[in-house]
Amino acid sequence: MTQLSQASVLELHRYPVKSMMGESITAVEITDNGFKGDRILALRDEVRGGIRGAKKIPQLMTFSARTEETVRPSARITAPSGETLLSTATDINDWLSAELGHPVSLWPLLPAAQLEHYRRGAPDSDDMEQELRALFGRLPQEPLPDLSLFAEVLEFESPPGTYFDAFPLNLLSRQSLMSIAATNATQQFDSRRFRPNILIDLPDIAHPYPETTLTGQQLRIGDSIIEFVGACPRCSMTTHGFADLPKDTGIMRTLVEQTEGNLGCYAKVIQPGTIRCNDAISLA
Numbered sequence: 001m002t003q004l005s006q007a008s009v010l011e012l013h014r015y016p017v018k019s020m021m022g023e024s025i026t027a028v029e030i031t032d033n034g035f036k037g038d039r040i041l042a043l044r045d046e047v048r049g050g051i052r053g054a055k056k057i058p059q060l061m062t063f064s065a066r067t068e069e070t071v072r073p074s075a076r077i078t079a080p081s082g083e084t085l086l087s088t089a090t091d092i093n094d095w096l097s098a099e100l101g102h103p104v105s106l107w108p109l110l111p112a113a114q115l116e117h118y119r120r121g122a123p124d125s126d127d128m129e130q131e132l133r134a135l136f137g138r139l140p141q142e143p144l145p146d147l148s149l150f151a152e153v154l155e156f157e158s159p160p161g162t163y164f165d166a167f168p169l170n171l172l173s174r175q176s177l178m179s180i181a182a183t184n185a186t187q188q189f190d191s192r193r194f195r196p197n198i199l200i201d202l203p204d205i206a207h208p209y210p211e212t213t214l215t216g217q218q219l220r221i222g223d224s225i226i227e228f229v230g231a232c233p234r235c236s237m238t239t240h241g242f243a244d245l246p247k248d249t250g251i252m253r254t255l256v257e258q259t260e261g262n263l264g265c266y267a268k269v270i271q272p273g274t275i276r277c278n279d280a281i282s283l284a
Contacts, residue, residue, distance in 0.1 A: 050121020112161030224273030
């Protein structure tokens, strides 16, 4: 049986606006829907319809968002130009549309029962395989990811009532990042490309991608308990250029070759609580 005597939390990251760069934090409350304040806002495409992320609007990753402590739920959004605006500003939709060069609107979370809000907008291709290959950055000769865990998100942009892709939490280990980086020294396998909520250290597990061995197991972090659901299939967002990272479609080629296109794991919340950087991780 796996023993975790040295596992710990290295970093915590929250993304107030879906697909924008987020913020590093030292402690956070975990609810049934993941980090409090994580992905509480998202953009809607006013031309093609549907909530859109950086799979469809890559420029979103060049924006950043930080939680606005004085007005909640809200975020202060910074454009690539350096200009900032509060998400509750009356002209936020006009500002974002002008910065992106495309009509969009910013939306808070709506009740899960409002299914049309979460339903996917018009696809770019009527060919579903072609659409999925574009979303996941796969070449014609490369296999598509196993989406058996994600049937709901084929119909909806995110599980209704949320703006996360499939599950509330995304975890990535330091060991996995080092292992994939070692396979191609010319590429920048920076953790920011993979947008984990929790970057973890798993030195107890002798495996190049140790979190993959924990699928189905429950872990205690702080006073919360989470369950590892399965590997995270990576999409085209990992190849986009933003901040000081260049656009690099080779990232996906390496992932497909080395890990079947996966890196890190999804998790769901079993027991809400608070976690902090440097918290120990143990089997629940």
